[in-house]
Each structure stands twice: as C-alpha cells, then as structure tokens.
Amino acid sequence: MKPDFLKGIRFTDLTWAGAGPFGTKVFSDFGAEVLKIESTTRLDSVRTAGPYKDGVFGINRSGYFASRNTGKKSISLNLKTDEGKRIVRELVAQSDVVSNNFGPGAMERFGFSYDALREIKPDIIYLSMPMYGQDGPRANLLGVGMTISAVTSIMWQTAYGPDDPVGPGTHYPDHAANPYHAAFAVLAALAYRRKTGRGMKIDLSQVESTINFVGPSLVEAAATGCEPPQLGNRSRSDAPHNMFRAKGDDAWVALAVSGNAQWRALAAVMGRADLAEDASLASPAGRLAALERIDAAVAQWTAQHAPAAIVARLREAGLAVSEVASSRQLVESDPQLAHRHYWQRVAHPEIGAALLNSPPFLIDGERIELERPPLMGEHTHEALGRLLRLSPLQLKELEEQGVFS
Missing domain, CATH: 3.40.50.10540 (Crotonobetainyl-coa:carnitine coa-transferase; domain 1)
Structure with missing residues (x-):
C-alpha cells in the first residue's frame, strides 16, 4: 500500500x-x-x-x-x-x-x-x-x-x-x-x-511526556510516602514471574504464573509434586514469600531444556511463556513478524x-x-x-x- x-x-x-x-x-x-x-x-x-x-x-x-x-x-x-x-x-x-x-x-x-x-x-x-x-x-x-x-x-x-x-x-x-x-x-x-x-x-517537554510511563508509581509514592520496590522482571502479584536461563548458548525464556491453577500446572510439568503439595506455596502471597526458592527450582528445570521445548510444554499446560528472542531471531525466524x-x-x-x-x-x-x-x-x-x-x-x-x- x-x-x-x-x-x-x-x-x-x-x-x-x-x-x-x-x-x-x-x-x-x-x-x-x-x-x-x-x-x-x-x-x-x-x-x-x-x-x-x-x-x-x-x-x-x-x-x-x-x-x-x-x-x-x-x-x-x-x-x-x-x-x-x-x-x-x-x-x-x-x-x-x-x-x-x-x-x-x-x-x-x-x-x-x-x-x-x-x-x-x-x-x-x-x-x-x-x-x-x-x-x-x-x-x-x-x-x-x-x-x-x-x-x-x-x-x-x-x-x-x-x-x-x-x-x-x-x-x-x-x-x-x-x-x-x-x-x-x-x-x-x-x-x-x-x-x-x-x-x-x-x-x-520530553520529561513530562515520558513520565506517563511511570504514572502508577508516582501515584503510589505520593499516596504512601514510600518508593515502590525495584522488581527487575518480577511481579508484585504472583511468582514465578521472571526470565530463566534455558539450555543453549545465552538461551532464555520468560515465564509468568498467574493464579493457583497455573502454579500447579507448572509444578506438574516440571515433575515437582513436592512444590504443588506444599501448603505454604498454595497462594500468591505464599509464593511471593518464597520467591528465591521458587525461582531457583524453575531455573534448575529450565536449564535442562531448550527454549522451544519449554515453550511448547508450558503453553500446552496453559501458561504464559515465551522464548527471549535475539535480534537475529526476530529478523530471521519470528513467525508473527514474518506473517x-x-x-x-x-x-x-x-x-x-x-x-x-x-x-x-x-x-x-x-x-x-x-x-x-x-x-x-x-x-x-x-x-x-x-x-x-x-x-x-x-x-x-x-x-x-x-x-x-
């Protein structure tokens, strides 16, 4: 056109x-x-x-x-x-x-x-x-x-x-x-x-324009008097929510769990019944309290599998997951951008x-x-x-x- x-x-x-x-x-x-x-x-x-x-x-x-x-x-x-x-x-x-x-x-x-x-x-x-x-x-x-x-x-x-x-x-x-x-x-x-x-x-004003991207944090700071926490790739509502290294050269996946059903599905795919049965991890609050432990368990599992295999298995289980693509991958092999x-x-x-x-x-x-x-x-x-x-x-x-x- x-x-x-x-x-x-x-x-x-x-x-x-x-x-x-x-x-x-x-x-x-x-x-x-x-x-x-x-x-x-x-x-x-x-x-x-x-x-x-x-x-x-x-x-x-x-x-x-x-x-x-x-x-x-x-x-x-x-x-x-x-x-x-x-x-x-x-x-x-x-x-x-x-x-x-x-x-x-x-x-x-x-x-x-x-x-x-x-x-x-x-x-x-x-x-x-x-x-x-x-x-x-x-x-x-x-x-x-x-x-x-x-x-x-x-x-x-x-x-x-x-x-x-x-x-x-x-x-x-x-x-x-x-x-x-x-x-x-x-x-x-x-x-x-x-x-x-x-x-x-x-x-x-380019500063004023950009502040639109951090509006909720400004409102929170004004309302509470406290700075919002630095989260990196993590979330304040549930865990795991992070980037995890996969098998391969600088290979990574992004994973976000939302809700108890997704947490149990993730544990099942990883073969970690112990996590699914742990009552302390049965709620988002409990998982956030055990954030480091959960991330370590997920990272141990993802490191054993290629990104494509992780994405296929977790998406089939209903989880939000994606390979972290390099610039070359986005140009040469991303199916959505190509389509x-x-x-x-x-x-x-x-x-x-x-x-x-x-x-x-x-x-x-x-x-x-x-x-x-x-x-x-x-x-x-x-x-x-x-x-x-x-x-x-x-x-x-x-x-x-x-x-x-």
Whole structure:
C-alpha cells in the first residue's frame, strides 16, 4: 500500500537525533512531505552512529539513521548564513508544521521563534520538544534519551536492584513516549486548524511526556510516602514471574504464573509434586514469600531444556511463556513478524537493500510500503527549485557561497 493518508501536509523539520525524527517519521511514512533540514557543519548525530552497512562508516550508511527517516527529503542548509535562514523562512511560509527538538532558546537564536514564524505563516503549527519544556526552573538543563530515562526514574524502576540502574536504554523516551505524544499533538493541531483556521504552538517537554510511563508509581509514592520496590522482571502479584536461563548458548525464556491453577500446572510439568503439595506455596502471597526458592527450582528445570521445548510444554499446560528472542531471531525466524510482513527490504543507493521495520500496525489489513531514507542533502536542489522557484543558476550560486553545506 502506497502511503497517502497525509498527502498535502508539509513539514519544515529541524529535528535531529532520536525522538524528534522518529516523531516526524510517522508523517513521512503516511504521505506527508517532510523536508529534513540538515547541515554538514553539524551532522545529525545518528548519521554518525552505527550500525553501518558492512561495517563501513559513511554518513549515508547508518542503519540507525535509516530507521528514523524513511520517506523524508533531505535539504542541506548552513543556518549560520543569512541565506540559509532566509530559505528556512521561505519554506515555513509553504509548510503546515515546523518542528524542532532543540533546547530552549536555540530556535530564537536562529530567528525562528513561534512569534517570528507565525508572522510569516499565521496558521503554522509549531512543535518544540526540549527536555524540560521552554520555561520553568529546569528548562535550561539539556539531555538525551538516557538522561530522560534516568530523571523520570525509568532506569531505577526497571533495575534488578539498587546497584544495577541499567534500565531499557533510550527505548521508552526516544521510541515510544516522546515521538508518539508529539505525533498525536500535531495531528490534533491539524484537526483544530482545519476546524478553526488557527495554528498552534506545541511545547512538548520530553520529561513530562515520558513520565506517563511511570504514572502508577508516582501515584503510589505520593499516596504512601514510600518508593515502590525495584522488581527487575518480577511481579508484585504472583511468582514465578521472571526470565530463566534455558539450555543453549545465552538461551532464555520468560515465564509468568498467574493464579493457583497455573502454579500447579507448572509444578506438574516440571515433575515437582513436592512444590504443588506444599501448603505454604498454595497462594500468591505464599509464593511471593518464597520467591528465591521458587525461582531457583524453575531455573534448575529450565536449564535442562531448550527454549522451544519449554515453550511448547508450558503453553500446552496453559501458561504464559515465551522464548527471549535475539535480534537475529526476530529478523530471521519470528513467525508473527514474518506473517505480518513487518520487515521490509528497501532499495538504497549506498547500502543496497536496507532492512527496515514497518509501523507496528496494518491499515485495512494492509502494510504500508516504506520509502527509503534520504542521502545527505539529496533533495536540496529539487525541493528548493520546486518550492521557492530558484533557477539552476541561483542554486549554483548559493552552493558556491556555502549555503548548502
């Protein structure tokens, strides 16, 4: 399916790195024209972050960049030049949305404040995504996804213990909370503009957005005055609920028991009648009190069997269990992702057939067809010639002046 749901919507997109580009990718994947403003004088950081095709470095070879920028058009502009800034303003005049994820004051220093840009385009939708928002006592503090994971307590809450604050990296801030909150806000602003004719300024604090993922813990802490416990992969409602090593090289399974019937079924499959008959383990509270003992017993059993065998036997017994898949397994042998055609091969002029992930849903039962990510500055001449009516001679002169660097 060719994406055209958002056809006619245009972004002047100044976002870079993680959450911002992932948010605007929602729009480029579904037909909007997203003009990604870049500069060789300050490369988008993920262009210089691996993995690289065949392990060979190149600003157009990053899989990290490719996965966040499908369908976009790259315009190379040096915003330290007056001409570069003028071109951005002229692009904004023909855009529906201007987006950035800089720290407070950066857009103002370029001359691109909301007030300045709505003088050019009164109904512009202005998306800003700083870490702490545009104002307040912490507004000038800067950070990236890992910082946001730390300050919102995601790293603490997902740790195995007080000395292991590893957490899930940047996944929640950069790939879930912030890009999709931003995309939802822009869609709402577009609907509002269609109804009223008015634009909107969206000040999305990435910390506030990410806090949505830890809301219940915040409420609990406020209500009780105590910090919720660090559970790792365990549960507060029943046991066992954990990852267990299986037979094989770095092989693991995830298992979650819920209720007494499932506990007895697990004990039966493991051949541990002693556990099933132990009255102290006959309730969730009793099992939680004996957590270490139970986990040790399950781990002893799983270590003797391959993950596939564990999954088959326990699922047949009605338990929630899954193999912990590696990235390679997800790409090469996961039956659900293969059935839904989640992975797509997209032709790319430098890296060949790039393997990219689709949006995690179908529309009318169909998968949208991804368009490849852009080469650095690939669309500069085409887009500026088409939108700003610049002649080949004018484009050449601007390039010679260093405006397209």
